[in-house]
Amino acid sequence: MKGLFAEPMGVDFSAALADGLHARLTGSTPQAMARVTLLTNTSRMARRTEAALASRGATLLPRIGLVSQLAPLLAPGEAPVADISSLATRLRLTQLVDLLLAKEPGLSPRAAAFDLAGSLANLLDELQEEEMDPSAFDALDVSDMSTHWERSLRFLRIVTGWSARDGNLTEAAAQGLALDRLVAGWERNPPQDPVIIAGSTASRTPTRALIRHVLDLPSGVVILPGLDTDMPEEAWQALTEEAGHQDHPQYRHAALLAALGRTRSEVPRWSERAPAVPARNALISLALRPAPATDAWRAEGPELPGVAEACAGITLLRAPSPGAEAATIAAGLRAALAQGKRAALITPDRALSRQVAAQLDRWRIIPDDSAGIPLGQTSPGRFLLQLAEMRGQPVEAEPLVILMSHPLTHSGRGRADHLTRLREVEIELIRAKPLAFPDRAALTAWLNDPEKPRLNDAWTEWLADMLDAVAAQPDSAPLIDHVTSHLELAEALTRGSADEAGALWSDAAGRAARQMLDRMIDAAPHRGETAITARDYARILHALLSGEEVRETFSPHPEVMIWGALEARVRSADLVILGGLNDDVWPGQPAPDPWLNRAMRRACGLRLPDRSTGLSAHDFQQAASGAEVWLSRAVRSAEADTVPSRWLNRIEGLLGGIGPHGEAALAGMVARGDRWLATAALLDRPDARHPTARAPRPAPRLPRGIKLExxxxxxxxxxxxxxxxxxxxxxxxxxxLPALRQGPDARLRGEIVHEAMERFARAVPDTLPENADAILRATLEQALADIAPWPGPRRLWLGKFDRAAADFLAAEAERRAKxxxxxxxxxxxxxxxxxxxxxxxxxxxxxxxxxxxxxxxxxxxxxxxxxxxxxxxxxxxxxxxxxxxxxxxxxxxxxxxxxxxxxxxxxxxxxxxxxxxxxxxxxxxxxxxxxxxxxxEGQPFIARLAPDLLTYVGDYDQLSRFGEWDDTQSARVIPVGQ
Structure with a gap:
């Protein structure tokens, strides 16, 4: 129970970890397992390892933690506590960025201050993790770069100086201090019980330092995931030469072993589990060689053993569209489930995973999505964001109806009555007017209409109060005022007219949203007393809610999973589908850094963008090493042809160039994918046993005696x-129904011109006076003011009318002469x-x-x-x-x-x-x-008999089911009343 170990590709790492731990503790007391300290790279791996350990029966569990959170390993009095939260730090930095943008408006829009502060906070955390001395910025030479980087560098010097003088212990600094205290404690009193680090690729400096110290402990163990043992030693050594190939999947392992002075031969296996397909490991290892070493394909490729065996379990899916890809993946998951297999889709493309989940719903299968959904897309998140976007401006019709119809609005007693009354207001007031900006005055006038008086009760008073409250929300105020007023209004809306506790905070998503708002209230004073607009507050809230994810409380299917790329390190399934294998997805584009370019990062010793590509490549290599694997991509998106993932390109290129046996293996992979595409396409075809007839082009004929009156x-x-x-x-x-979304459209413009012309003709009934142009313009301005409540379009339309007014008056004078x-x-x-x-x-x-x-x-x-x-x-x-x-x-x-x-x-x-x-x-x-x-006499009423243009849209096209038929088809006479 000491030393550096590894597991190869194609092994269920969590299960292998549990196997090796049980094997080494065989014969020990049950308490021996509880004395083990296990540090994993993610909480998901921790849960998976617990399940693997418990699968053998009742047992005590080790003390499990994360390599990034070491404070729980310290004594209660030694654990450092951050003085300031990450959100508070980001809000402080927002003030600095806002001052920078005020001085340098060409750098970025002021609305981007919060997002830029987030990237700046990440950079400061990276400086602490990589132990970079801020004085390194002083040594940077940017004289041959654009002025943007010179300006950015000056600002970074200011920020790092401010951060050093601030004195507050940030969360990143607290983690670094926890590592220092833990190591100091180990040096004074080394723990005799096992301490294991498992699943980490040592991509961060603190983790590498922790690994070195754990290996010095009497019972310190480090287990590396997915170590490539098929790569020749010469190619392995080349990974870390000079700048290194950080985009290679094995770079982190090679760099760690080089730093420890170890070779791969000196790293034994932790367990005895065999890889799923050893020949596949060798194939992918050769395909992913660094670009300068791909000449090895010519030398090693033709002699590569077991190519047919390696490719027998691979299906290559080239779907014509993202929709077809999602439907085929769903069909494959469903078929695996019918065969008693566990199946998983692994993709970083959240749009694809949502499409697959929607396709699975046709079989009422709810997949176990490990990522959950963004908090901003949950019901409480959408409610809060909708309300935030309405604050600080006049209440508009469409957003009001959307907000009032939300399931969380008036979610207590009387919800059904609320919806009934709201529908009445929507149809008879908002749509019928039409009323672009509903307010208390318009609602009161409608209620008190002498021709049709309506019920005025507690609900209508509540609605009027809500209209006033939304309109009265501050447009410019400190952040703390925005959060508190937004929270109060949200709770008033969900309580409803019955003033009961609503369901806003009742489920997991609601509780997460409330915790987010509470954190904003705690951190808001760090933004200062500077006023921000309601729109800026909505942007901040959107960014924070989008950055949080929450898992729904329903029970998904236990055998159908959707995983992110990290899951490939710790979990396995009988069928693994790697979806969305296109460039910019696998791998994704590194997040743009507005503060340091690549050369500046290299000079400072910071992490390069290639790091994220290499980590993604390692995830791909592990996921593609399973027993049965699908490699899936859509060859075209909604806009253009797509580019295959570089790793998929390499695998296809290698197989296509090593000879007939490689070409045959590739053809088999493609053929299997084509069969699945054809199978999935059948799902959307009408069933011959239960044909679904397309609707005919209708031509109803009235019965005798009934006619148009x-x-x-x-x-x-x-x-x-x-x-x-x-x-x-x-x-x-x-x-x-009149459209709910009301705006300055062509219909309204026509109404305004008609109104203005009528007023002008009444004001000037006879010969035109000398000031006819002034009268005409005044009538138009009045009509615009009465009918169009949008200042911008009013000025635009007035300008257009001014260009036609002179010619109109000249022609009008001739008409008045007659x-x-x-x-x-x-x-x-x-x-x-x-x-x-x-x-x-x-x-x-x-x-x-x-x-x-x-x-x-x-x-x-x-x-x-x-x-x-x-x-x-x-x-x-x-x-x-x-x-x-x-x-x-x-x-x-x-x-x-x-x-x-x-x-x-x-x-x-x-x-x-x-x-x-x-x-x-x-x-x-x-x-x-x-x-x-x-x-x-009985001629049928044919649908769309002579439409004006190809773009003609009728009010009753949906009723006639236009689209199931087209304008070229003959109509079918339908006798009415028989």
Whole structure:
């Protein structure tokens, strides 16, 4: 029970650790196991080792800790306690970064101060871990670099000086002090009981120091995971020559052995467990040789033994898309489960793991996801973030409804009544107005509407109070004020009108979120009294919640796992699927360092970005050494073709270049993957035994005796283009709800221009005065102020209107010379007795020309012209027909001399039918009667009969199940009422 040991690739490390420990303690008393101190690299490995030890039956367990947390090994009075938390340190650094960005605004946006402070805090922790003297910054020469790095270096000198003078013991410094005290205690009184470090690759300086001291103990043991024993000694020695190959999976082991003066032959096995596939270990070892040594492929590759055996258990999956990759992986996991195997997906791609989990849901399988989910994506996290993003600004309609509909809002007694009342407010107030910025005044006016008074009770008073409270949240305040006011408002929302304790903090995610807010309250004074905006507070909260993960309390399936890359070191499964094997995923891109570039880090002796690549490579090498392995990637993402992972590229390149036996092995791997892709594709095909018919293009036909009784002039164009929409609106009585997301769109702009034109015509009923331009602009400004509550779009639209105003007034003067606006926004109704139909219209403007009239319609977009007016856009011609037939009560039957669309957009234009006159009106009348007559005789209402453009979207496309059919298919007549 002393010395340096290792386990090779393809071995379940936790189980091997338990085997070796039991073997060495055989014959000892049961208490001997309890006297062992075991230090692992992660808490997951600690749990896994406990399970492996307990699997042999009832036993005492060793004292298990982490190599990064040594304080529990010290006596109670010796354990150092940090004076300041990592969050408090980060908030302090945020003040410094904020001052830097104020002085150097070109460095980064001010909103990035908290994120930059996080990377700066990590750098300061690294300086302490690597025991770097801050004076090394003074020796750096950046004269041949960009000014950015010179500016960064000056700032780092200030920060390290401030950190040295601060005097507070940080969490990183406390860990370093714990190591010093532990080592000093061991030197005074070396422990006689075993102390074991297992599973660490010694990638950090404190861990390497701890390993050296443990090996000096009487019963000190270090067990290295995944030591490559197949690499030739010459290649092994080359790993640490000069700068070293830090991106190689075995670099850390080679550097540690070199520092200890050991060779691999002097490192015995800890257990007697055999690797799953020894030939696979040799194949992957050769494939991952450092780039300068890949000439060994030519020499060693053709003679490599057991290539077929090494590749027999590998399936190479080249999916055409991420969705296909997820579906195929899920199918493989499901098949393994049916065969009684334990199966695991290992991937650092969280998007892929979520897709696989969603695919598994088709079989009601909930995988055991070791990473959990980010706290910001849990129900309490989303609730807190939604509320945080609404603070400090007027309450908008869509975010309000989302927040009020959240399961945690009003989560006590009366939740069902809350949802019913909220739906009423949403449909009858917010959507119907539409109301972009709901507030107490609008709610009160709606409640007290004399035409339709509504219930005003404790719930409506609570809703009004919440509207006031959200709107009154501070936009600029110290961080502590933001946290406390946000917390108070969140609890008031979850209590609801019944004022009962809600469910915000009731589950694991809620408790984690509350702990995060409590830590923010404790650390907030370190941010100082400087005011920050509510948006900055929301960014800070989002960053903190996204950085925490929480596991749900439900019971997942014990035999289907989703692991991160680190799990490959400590756990094994019968089937291991390595998913997302594309560059930038395996390995991922190192996090960008805004403070030190690669050359500066090398000069200071700090960790290089290659370190993270090497650690990821070691995880890959261990995971790929299992008995049955899938190597999976999507050859194309949603945007472009992907690049295979460098390690997968090397394996394919090696197999493809060592001769026919390698090519045959690679072809077999690909063939197995293609079979699984084909199998997964069958899951989405209709089952021949239970065919799922695609919906036909509907063409409902009304029963005899039921016919269209009312239609508007604008509805006639819909009847021509999309008869099904008229059927759904008039006979099914379905109406599209107004959009909840309200903004300055084209519809609202048209409404504003119509309102302004009506006000201008009423203000100036006759000849235009000299100040007509001022009057016109004033009416538009007033219409904008009344209808569009967005200052930015108001100014933009006003500017566009100004460019068209002069041309409009010039043309308006000519119109006023011929007549004057007689009827504005007038409604008309024409009864056609022969068809039993009422035709309705709302004319924007009808001018009195004496013995005739002119009809005008305002447009802000492109007006229909030419063939569109002849075939579809019959609005103006139908209004002319109604005037001649007496359809407007306030207008005597008269001749119509002119109809035109007046476009008031970024420019002014007039558009009239090319052949307008009595013949055109007569032709329109005849065509209209013929059109309505055909439907009265039983013509079916075909969906999307003549859509305007390929991008045409109708209100009833979902009802007609458009997408299961397309515009090229023939319609199926559907008799209604039979």
């Amino acid at each position: 009312r239609i508007s002039v604008t509805g006639v164009e819909r009847l021509i283009r999309d008869p099904y929409a008229i059927y759904a609106e008039n006979f099914l009585r379905l109406r599209a 007549g004057r606006p007689l009827h504005l926004e007038d409604t008309g109704k024409l009864t056609i007795n022969s068809l039993g139909l009422v035709l309705t219209a709302r004319a924007d403007r009808i001018d009195d020309l004496g013995d005739a009239v002119a009809i005008y319609d305002y447009k802000t977009g492109t007006a229909p012209a030419g063939r569109q007016q002849r075939q579809f856009a019959k609005q103006l011609l139908l209004e002319a027909m109604m005037v001649e037939d007496g359809g407007f009560a306030g207008i005597a039957q008269r001749r119509v001399d002119e109809v035109a669309y007046l476009t008031v957009g970024t420019r002014y234009a007039e558009t009239s039918p090319e052949d307008f006159g009595p013949e055109a009106i007569a032709r329109t009348r005849a065509d209209f009667l013929k059109l309505i007559g055909r439907y009265a």
